[in-house]
Amino acid sequence: MTLPTQHVPLFPLNSVILPQGRIPLQLFEPRYIDMLTRCLKEERGFVVVLLREGGEASLQASFYDIGTYVRIVDFRQLENGLLGITVEGDRKVVVEHSWQAPDGLHLGNLTPLDDEPEVAVPDEFGELPLVLKALCRHPVVRELEMAVDYADARMVGWRLTELLPIHKDEKQRLLELHDPVERLAQLAELVDELD
Template identity: 30%
Template sequence: MFKAADLPDTLPVFPLPGALLLPRARLPLHIFEPRYLAMLDDCLKSRNRLIGMVQPLPHADKELHNIGCAGRVTQFSETEDGRYMITLSGVSRFRILKEENGFQSYRKCLVEWRDFDRDLGLHEEDAGFNRPDFLTLLKKYFDAQSLSTDWDALKEADNEMLINSLAMLLELQVEDKQALLEAKALSDRRKILTTLLEFSLLSGDAEDRMQ
């Protein structure tokens, strides 16, 4: 487990719209662009093996959201044609202070971690979570979107894994993903996710009435 003192001042960042990583969650990635292959190569040589996932600002050339989440490379495998399949395990969110110039082909940023101390804990609780009501809402959403899932696995997942996995996996707008990332606590993330599911269902109902 990482301690605050273990977190670096600079971080290679991987801008990827719609890709959300959260603390204590896992994100599989397919690395094939030369600059990100170089980033991975340097990352694997480092002591902490951290990569910062951050979302680009919509409709802005090279601008990034200022909050992302760092993940440690915990699994990787190379394909015969030189691509990599890796897994990032979420460690902590960070705030970008400025982008650093350098000779590397990928982007690197000066970051701070001080607002995200809770990310380094073992897990986070949500005492106000009404799980049966949430699963009922989720079932309606999946039915409306014609999605399928392993409901037994969802029912067995703990509250943090359930909320964070859905936040990462559901197809949502970049700004919605960013709002879920920036939520101060798990309870806030759950409330935002619930609102997004309810809004989607209401929007669908409105569209049906208009047809």
């Protein structure tokens, strides 16, 4: 499946997702239920972008222009009556131009970012896969059924960026990095500060 680049739906959130990560979402607004219907019918995904200002349900929102194109991997009716979906990150993208449709849905034209280089976790950051393993044992994270390669610096950095309790702007800064080892170095400092 090729990545669409024109008129792609944008989903502003207060959290980030990176490639191969998963997050559950609850949809209740008509604009997002319509978006889901179109995405499923056209076998397309959408882009999760981090909010700068505004709420997840507000019509007026500003957001970062680097986000992650995601694909829908599961959807179901939740006990609370809302529609629940799980999305998985595909690749990082730049939203070159965005606008709002009459129904309030944000749309954008995208440029895919190059894949990050595949690198093993350097010995000096050997504690980070252990931290990630501990986080992945949490029932909510286990429920997402993410495959994690604890030897891959990209995967360790991506998952820690999503799961660590750090400020959302810090998460965005880590998402925007292209060097997996640089991301691990910054995460190691943040983990030390959390201790």
